[in-house]
Amino acid sequence: MESVFEALDPEAPYRFAVFGDQRALADGEWQVLLQKIADLDRENPFAFLIDTGDIVEDGKHSDQFAMLREILEPVRPLPYLVGIGNHEVSDNKERVARENAAAFLRYLDADFGPDRMYYRKDLGAATFLFLDTNDFTYGEDGDRKACPLQVDPATREGEQLGWLRDQAEDLRDQDRTVIAVMHHPLVQSSEKHSAAACALWNFSDDGETLADVLADAGTDIVLTGHTHTYERFRMTRTDGHEMQLINISGRPRDAFLWIGSGDRRAQDIRGEEHEWLDEMGWVGLDHWSVEQIEYMEKDDEADEFAVLTVGPDGGVELRVHFLTEQGVGPGDDVGLRSGERVRLK
Numbered sequence: 001m002e003s004v005f006e007a008l009d010p011e012a013p014y015r016f017a018v019f020g021d022q023r024a025l026a027d028g029e030w031q032v033l034l035q036k037i038a039d040l041d042r043e044n045p046f047a048f049l050i051d052t053g054d055i056v057e058d059g060k061h062s063d064q065f066a067m068l069r070e071i072l073e074p075v076r077p078l079p080y081l082v083g084i085g086n087h088e089v090s091d092n093k094e095r096v097a098r099e100n101a102a103a104f105l106r107y108l109d110a111d112f113g114p115d116r117m118y119y120r121k122d123l124g125a126a127t128f129l130f131l132d133t134n135d136f137t138y139g140e141d142g143d144r145k146a147c148p149l150q151v152d153p154a155t156r157e158g159e160q161l162g163w164l165r166d167q168a169e170d171l172r173d174q175d176r177t178v179i180a181v182m183h184h185p186l187v188q189s190s191e192k193h194s195a196a197a198c199a200l201w202n203f204s205d206d207g208e209t210l211a212d213v214l215a216d217a218g219t220d221i222v223l224t225g226h227t228h229t230y231e232r233f234r235m236t237r238t239d240g241h242e243m244q245l246i247n248i249s250g251r252p253r254d255a256f257l258w259i260g261s262g263d264r265r266a267q268d269i270r271g272e273e274h275e276w277l278d279e280m281g282w283v284g285l286d287h288w289s290v291e292q293i294e295y296m297e298k299d300d301e302a303d304e305f306a307v308l309t310v311g312p313d314g315g316v317e318l319r320v321h322f323l324t325e326q327g328v329g330p331g332d333d334v335g336l337r338s339g340e341r342v343r344l345k
Contacts, residue, residue, distance in 0.1 A: 019305035020052030020225030021249035038074040052225030053085025053183030059097030065104040083181035093142035125314035131182040151205040168217035177314035185224040192263035225249035231295040266295035316344040
């Protein structure tokens with residue numbers, strides 16, 4: 001994989017596609033989405049793909065990764081980079097799930113394994129930091145009940161936090177665009193999974209939050225998933241550092257039995273972001289400004305993927321593409337509705 005990235009022309013822009021929360025046991029929409037990406041790749045090649053996580057329904061079952069390999073066949077020539085999701089590791093409750101996911105994804109990094117599912121890629125003018133937010137959100141055994149105030153450096157999350165701080169120190173004086181990829185969002189407007197996002201935002205070690213560590217690393221863009229919707233936030237720290245959080249994770253839809261799509265829907269909280277987040281349990285908002293820029297409205301819900309273009313100067317452009325029909329099989333004719341190009345940096 002590294003040789004593919006080394007072949008990138010440092011003087012030319014490159015494109016990559018981002019999607020997430022499709023799962024290998026989906027009803028055919030993922031295959032349609034991947035075919036649309038493959039079609040765009042033929043028109044104007046992508047350098048790689050990024051998945052924001054939940055690549056299978058349940059990582060305890062190794063056969064699901066074999067199914068995933070088949071689903072990815074239309075885009076097989078493209079490097080497939082993953083921010084590990086909670087479904088492939090069973091919310092950290094099943095060791096075998098982490099082992100299965102690590103076996104499938106071991107190509108991502110020489111040190112990738114069940115206890116280290118985070119890594120870095122330097123591609124052109126951008127640095128990508130792929131995190132494993134499951135440890136921060138659920139704890140190593142999946143039984144976390146409250147946010148820690150002090151992290152044991154000998155634990156998995158302690159080692160990852162130390163690694164991330166090392167990246168921050170290394171990137172501090174470098175003029176690079178930094179993109180973090182992490183399954184769980186730091187902020188969101190939907191009610192479902194809001195506790196997980198709140199826990200991740202409130203996670204701290206000696207008073208330093210994960211958002212602060214990312215900002216100290218010079219992070220410009222955070223790509224997330226988990227909520228099954230699309231929305232974009234601007235987060236600005238009082239020292240002026242700005243990060244844009246972009247959630248690319250499909251669409252809200254009815255799930256199993258009583259679990260419907262309503263709680264997954266993004267809400268319009270523009271102008272009331274801090275009030276909403278404060279009411280839902282977010283803390284430490286006094287030194288951050290959080291602004292909701294876009295959200296997926298109910299009448300406009302669709303499975304989606306994003307295309308990001310990185311220029312040789314580190315500038316980044318975003319365009320989101322939505323499938324025009326839903327609940328269809330791989331052979332059906334489905335179009336795309338493309339949003340406007342947005343300059344992120």
